[in-house]
Amino acid sequence: MQTNFTEEQLQDAGTATANKILRACVHCGFCTATCPTYQVLGDELDSPRGRIYLIKDMLENERVPDAKTVKHIDRCLSCLACMTTCPSGVHYMHLVDHARSYIEEHYTRPWHDRALRWMLAQVLPYPGRFRLAMLGAKIARPFRGLLPDPRLRAMLEMAPKQIPPVSPNDAPQSFPAKGARKMRVALMTGCAQKALNTDINDATIRLLRRLGVEVVVAKGAGCCGALTHHMGREKDSHAAAAANIRAWMAEVQGEGLDAVVINTSGCGTTVKDYGHMFRETELAAEATQVSALAMDITELLAKIGLPEVDPGHEAAGLRVAYHAACSLQHGQKVTDPPKALLKGAGFQVLLPADAHLCCGSAGTYNLMQPEISGQLKARKVKTLEVLEPEVIAAGNIGCMMQIGSGTGVPVVHSVELLDWATGGPKPPALTGDPLPQPVPILRD
Template structure:
């Protein structure tokens, strides 16, 4: 694709990156075949190729409009198109650049601005979000259906192991997961404890930065990333083997720290090392498959369907690992038809684009339930909560399944 970027951006870091990405696109349209919003809406501008054209026009100097913004907002950032693209177009990064430029030009309505500000201020701050979630859970029976869908039922929490091991790894606790589903991280610590690994949560680590970054508050997101690096660095220097991610949405972001902070002379090298140490949980446990197989054979008898989050299969390009771990444990695990498609959760998307989000959820659940599972497992808190709101079948993190069998 030929480009001629406008003066306002062509010599900037973002402009040079966008130009490189745009030039890789060959207009083939393979991406439209796997784009969830294009499949729903049938509009070229609601598919990756159309959005790339819109971003190109804006970066070349054509004024953005609210219509431009609407088409970009409708994108889930699922990055399915990146898995499909034969030319290696980094569409997700281009979208981040395009959205920020468009928002600077178009702005937001007061209602939209208030909603987005609320999300950016509430979700990344556990000290605010956790009490709010507890209040929501206490009032859940009387909440309106739309709000109740965002508030998972409170569960009895399991204890964090107190043993000490020679092998140590860091764990990102996250911002919303400890309030919405605290047993995910506890279950991870308990499983790894049995396998001889101690998980450590750095006290000053917090939100990975994804929420603010994808809501176009990118400078604040970079500050979130720097804070995490500072929190983890003493443990890394002390020999922590890895930074374990139990939410694939956080994992895909932390693995990108090295790129996002490459321009920061103070943090660039530390960010690169943090990204290199970051592993999804499914990248940690294959080392222990033989131990898991011995300990767990015959303990899980349910029929399980695995929902791979987009941030795992497309963002991190990790496929097959969770299924292999579960099968080593003797689990009857299935994949549904069109397992590559997004469930519609996509971070804050279900709040900002509820109609499309719930249509995608219902489509996904139809495919998942067609496999007649006893339970559905996934690897991202957003997917788990979103899917659970539409079905009475249990939806949980796959590590919770293993922990229940081990204890």
């Protein structure tokens, strides 16, 4: 694609990066075949190619974004399926992230949109505030039909009926390896995940300890910044990311780290991009180092290897429909490890049709674009349920909540199944007791 940025415009790092990305696009349109919003809406401007044209025009002319441009960019899921299918290597993620930041800086949204986005930015990244918000949603849910804004109704409907108690295992501390220590890793405990599902981190810690890994929850680490980053709130997202970089580098410079382990793939995609986010700052070198250490839990488990599994275990042969989160398969290009690990642990792994398509969760997308998200959820649930699974597994809390709200099939994290098959407890979602009282993991 031909671009016409001036030398002065290219002095800005974000614009220079956008220019390189735009020039890589050859208009082939392969991205339209795998874009979920284009499949649902059928509008060229709701495809990556269409949005690229809108972004190019907006940035080159340094114009105030209009409502039309903002609407079509807001409708992008950032599922990144287009990056997987693009034959030219167009880095759409960095382009749309820059466009969102530009919109946030130059466009004045209607007051109710500003208020809603501000509220999400002030609540979702903070587990304590998120818990209070969910309690309020439980009280208000019976009255959701009275709300005029479908986004507010979606927020009430997405809130879980039961909220797990706070887990003591998510506080800063160290969990020693059982037996000889083979590795020392930092576990990112997340933000929304700590409020929505405490079983995931507990299962991760148990499993890694049994495999000879010391697990550290670093003091000062928190939200990865993804939720605000994808809303264009660069100042907020960079502040959260910088706190994580400093927290994990303190561990690196202390007893050392072999990896930063992440069990929420949406966070993993962002942490692996810290090097790019901070490329023009004083944290550039440390951010790059943290990005290099970042690993999805299934990447680490594939590297370590699981112990032999008892073929007579209750989990053996269980029919598991595996949902590949977009942030894992497209954002991080981690595709084989989750499936191979589940198969190796004795599960019967079932793969749905159109596994490359998004479930419609996408961070805050299911709250901000409930109609499109609902159509994508219905499509995803249908392809999973037709497999007649006994359980659905995924590697991202957002996907788990989204799919779980549309099916009666239990939805669990892949690491919960792997923990169970190798000596851990049965996942609470499969026992009929989804909210056990969490207890500190014993340091025996």
